[in-house]
Amino acid sequence: MQLIYEKSVPGRRGVKLPASDVPVAAALPAALLRTEAAGLAEVSELDLVRHFTNLSRRNFSVDTNFYPLGSCTMKYNAKVLENAAVLFAPFHPMTALLPGGVEACQGSLGMLYDLGQMLADITGMDEVTTQPLAGAHGEMTGILLVSAYHAARGNKAKKKYVVVPDSSHGTNPASAAIAGYEIITVPTAPYGDMDLELFKKAMTDEVAAVMITCPNTLGLFNPHIKEISDIAHSHDALMYYDGANLNAIMGKVKPGDVGFDVVHVNLHKTFGTPHGGGGPGSGPVGVKKALIPFLPQPRIVMDDDGQFLFDAPRTASIGRTANFYGNFGVMVKAYAYIIMLGRVGLIRVSEQAVLNANYIKERLKPYYDLPYDMTCMHECVFSASKQLAHGVHAIDISKFLIDRGYHPPTVYFPMIVKEAIMIEPTETESKATMDAFIEVMIEAARTAETNPQALHDAPLTMPISRLDETKAAREQNVCCQW
Amino acid sequence: MNDSHYCPHTPEEISEMLSVIGVASVEELFAPIPAALRAKTFNLPPGQSEFETFARMQAIAGDNVQGLTNFIGGGFYDHLIPSVIDHLSGRAEFYTAYTPYQPECSQGTLQALFEYQTAICRLTGLDVSNASLYDGATACAEAAMMALRVTGRNRIIVDGCLNPFSRQVLKTYLYNLDVEVIEIAPLDGMLNRAELSRVLDSSIAALLVQNPNFFGCIDDFTALADQIHAAGALVVASVYPISLGILKSPGEMGVDIAVGDGQSLGNPLCFGGPSFGFISARKAYIRNMPGRIVGETVDKSGKRGYVLTLQAREQHIKRQKATSNICSNQGLCALRGLIFLSSVGKQGLADLACLNRDKAEYAKARLAAIPGVTVLQSAPTFNEFTLFLSKPADAVVAGLLKEGIAAGVPLGSYYAGSEQALIVTVTEKRSKKEIDHFAKLLEAALCN
Structure with a gap:
């Protein structure tokens, strides 16, 4: 199929802008201007609609095909969730940060607060931040919280390692590395979980955290999980729960009850929000009480009158992990999903x-x-x-x-x-x-x-057969040249 | 009884499946979880229909104040969104698809992302783009970390005119790393070039700047880029994509890595997200880019196709040695950005940028005429500008908010000593009537 740039005709455009009701401003100095307009496509609205509609037909999706994609939880995305998110389209995120602004945003702030409460209940945590924008972003946030916790106890220099099983998602070691840690990888035992004896050997007082997916990426629930967390805690290491597989255990077991201190959840997996062809996701992070002082800012709290507001800046906080309050539209969908399914529905x-x-x-x-x-x-x-x-x-x-x-x-x-x-x-x-x-x-x-x-x-029925990936990597043609 | 249409099995089907598995009940399947660890409470509310759910969401949205007239920006902007964007990005084949790891059944997403990367390269005047990052602030942090990798150095200079949220996110990303951040305090709302020359040396990995900057001022970093390159460092510029309809592109200025937030390109305000972050760079740095990249290639019969490429940079292959931990990005929002840019088109984006500037210049002149208002004059501006008021901006903004106007972002919360300064944003959506009304109310607020 042609690229949209190959369908482009000079002078054509896909949308008419409103007429101006103000005078034309004096020109900017030439040194500040680009010498030629950016080479965007020039197509009519119908050309545009046909192009993207036909592109979409070259995709598999949950709505058209079964997607038994392990580790990704490609469940059906209820349509009402999309309608709910649109309700919040007009609200500017800066409004809440203006003087007097929280009063104008009680709906949005209250929704975030309530979602945090519900996720805290599901995961057995004491408080949840909704700021992280995806699972891996949640992991990085969570490990930074761990690092702030150790620093506050005077152990920053001592805590050098994060332990992961060899079955972990690649994001776990990558997130811990970005947060400044060296990685210790523990092999999987023949019984399908991290080898307990090798884990014991790996654990020292220099370990900051142990990152576990439970059930793990083999789909197995680790029966030794409590023992693992007890061992970790005996070395003053914190337990990190990768929530990618939370869909298996809602209402059955809570990570917080089995010793986890930090949890991220993937709203786009467990809570029915669409994957969007790669994103947006959303990765709220839950923590136990001892980690609350380090949570990102701004943090939403409820006062005695039931009003939602931001708490006072805390010097212990790891700071800000994203522009505003997270992928809000995704959280609207997850919130609607949870209240729609309810307690019994989520267990089912x-x-x-x-x-x-x-x-x-x-x-x-x-x-x-x-x-x-x-x-x-x-x-x-x-x-x-x-x-x-x-x-x-x-x-x-x-x-x-x-x-x-x-x-x-x-x-x-x-x-x-x-x-x-x-x-x-x-x-x-x-x-x-x-x-x-x-x-x-x-x-x-x-x-x-x-x-x-x-x-x-195979495949023989698709628009293309198998691709030459080596050629792509060698030529690095990542932008249409003309 | 099965009352959930999202879990479709009948009791008969469940019994059949259980007998195939060889267990008597679903509960038996949870036997691997030790009894002592099982959840003791689960306090969520009872479920409800989609209709009740939607009504509840309407009520929540209704608890926000409706219909505010936005003169606020600060990273998110109230722009027009052509109808085609919701309809096309709302096609389920796009939004319910997964990451295109299986290229044969994902050519729609892959080609769209290739077209997106092309649009970002052309907009920023650089050679290579990835398939999106989370948002503008995290893109800035990723660019800084990319510069650290490219140069092998561990000190970064940040212009204090960079959006405060981007600076805060950068600090959080670097929280536990051995990297020094040198922040240069703004001089009259512009980069303090003398101070920059003082701190620049061969230990610096990068300079991070923004254009137009947080105060709205437009700068030209062309000469500066030469100075930074002479020190062996990179220039990272955060840019506002709509402004690139007319403003000199990062590539033309000699910038090495451009980043920004894509919200203004067809993504609703939606209380802060989802939007997307973009990043583009000179080709030499492609192997240090974070995140997914789509590349062109051919299939077995020589037919053109698209595939995720250079995956050896990424976490699912390289684990702790990856260039970034990012996995999920903001693909659907980037698709919206592409459709937006393709809809307004080459001349349309320039026209849109001019329209923004025309409205903002009208507003600037109108507001500057109010007794007690002066304008920061350091440089020309695009669609944001800084005012100094005769009264504390916080009180003025709080007052106008009650009248339905989000008047601007008071600077005091972000720059100590700037309590009387206000950043005002005027997009193409603001009418002359709304601007005049705002001016009247601001005048009344300052005269009282």
Whole structure:
């Protein structure tokens, strides 16, 4: 398909601006002006609409295709949430920061406060900041809170390390590194969780925090989690909970109850807000009482009269992590999602997410190698090792699935599973959808044995076949030249 | 009974699935969680229908004061949004898609992001752009960290005319790192060049500036860029994309990394987000860029296609050695930015920029004529300018807010000793009538 710049015709435009009701201003000095207008597209409104509508049709999406993408929780995004977010479109974020401004923003501030309270209940934390703009941003914020905590106790120089299991998301070590820590990686034991003995050996008083995803990226709940947090605490290390997999445990277990001190949640995973083709997400961070003084500013509090306002600046705070109060529109959607599903609804979400993952795991087990064969939570991880014997890789199975109209599962992650195929169906999918997917997965396994070339050739039904990624990386053509 | 349409199974289906799994109840699947650790309370409210939910959200939105006339900016701007943006970015194939890691079924998102990167490069006059960052403030911090990597140095100079929120976020990002930030206090609302020359040496990684700056002043950093480069440092400029319809681009000035907030490009104010941060740079620095980048390539049959490229910079491959921890970005907001820029187009963006400046110049003259108001005259301005009032700005702003006008951002909260200064923003959305009304009320407030 042509680029919009290739459809551009000089002089054409897609929108008419309002006429001016004021005089034309005196010209700026030439030294301050650009010498030529920026080379943007010049297209009519209809050209523009056709272009982007046709582009959108070259995408898979939750609304058009099943997306069993492990670790990403691609659940259905309720339409009413989109309508709710639009209600808040006109409100300027600076208003609340003007003198007398909080009174004009009681709705927005109250919503943020209430959302924080509800997330605190779900995660077992004492207070939540909504400022972080995505999961990884929440991780960085959380680890900075840990660092402020240690600094306040005079331990800044002593605390040098953050411990992560080798099954962790790449963002965990990356966020801890950005926050100034060195990383200690602990291998996974044959029972599918961080090796407890190796963990004990890794722990010293120089460890600032232990970052854990629970259930982990193999979809397994760590039965030793309380012991791990007790060990961490005995070294004055704090426990960080990566909330990517919170969808499995709502109402069943609270991170705060099992010893976690800092938690981030991904509103775009667990709380039904759309992924937007890569973002926006939202990564609120919950903390235990001891960390509240370090939370980012501005912090929203409620006074005795039930009015919402910002608390006084605190010198202990880590400061500001983003422009304003977070991805507010995303939080509106998450708030609406939580009050719509309610207590029973959220428990059911986790129950059916876990039911669906176990169902797919059992049905596919005869056809794919399951390195950690036990009851899983909301996702399960297979390996294409059986298919590898026929020269077929996880990526070939992925591309075969695309031809059959399914977005592939997450492949090659977690890195500790060879040829990993990570499946997370989510609670919103019907049994019929999963059964159809299972049949196609079985067909892929059979085809691997009978006609591996067919898998290497896939996909055949898409606008393009497999791309030359090496060429892209070598030529670095990231901007249309003309 | 199943009363949730978001969890579709019937009781019969659940029994069937349980028998395949070989357990008697769903509860058995939670057996791996030790009983002693199970949640004892869960105090959320009962659920409700979408209709009740929407009514509740309407009530919450209704608790905000409605219909304020905005003369405030400070990083977020009240601009027109063409109708096509909601309709096109609201296509579910865009907004319910995931990150385009599987390129064959994500060409829509990938090509749109390539077009977005092109628009950002052309707007800023630089060679390479990524596929978006979180917001303008975090983009500024990412650019600073990029400059630290490129130069291998650990000191940064920040112009005090850079948006205070961007400076605060930068400090938070650098909170636990061994990096020194030297902040230069503004001189009459402009970069203090003498002070800059004094602190600039070969230990400096970068200078961070903003154009137009927080006070609204337009600067030309061309000569300055030469001076910074001579010291082996980079220039990072935060820019307001609408202003680039007419203002000299970062690339033309010799800037190395340009950043900014994309809210003004077709994203609603929405109480602060989501918007997006953009970042563009000279090609030599592409391997030090944070975040996702889309590149052009060909498929097996030689057909053009787009793919996420240079992923070896990113956290999912490099873990703690990545150039940034960013994973989710603000892709949908960047798509809105692209549609906005493609809708107004080449000449339209220049016209829009002129319209902003015309309105602001009218307002500036109108307000300057009020007894007790003087204007900061250090440099020409775009659509924001700084006023000095004969009374404390806080009281004036609080008073006008009660009359339905968000009059501007008082400077006192951000610069000690500036309690009588006010930054006023006038976009194309403000009518002459609204400006005149504002002037009348401001005059009354200052005369009382």
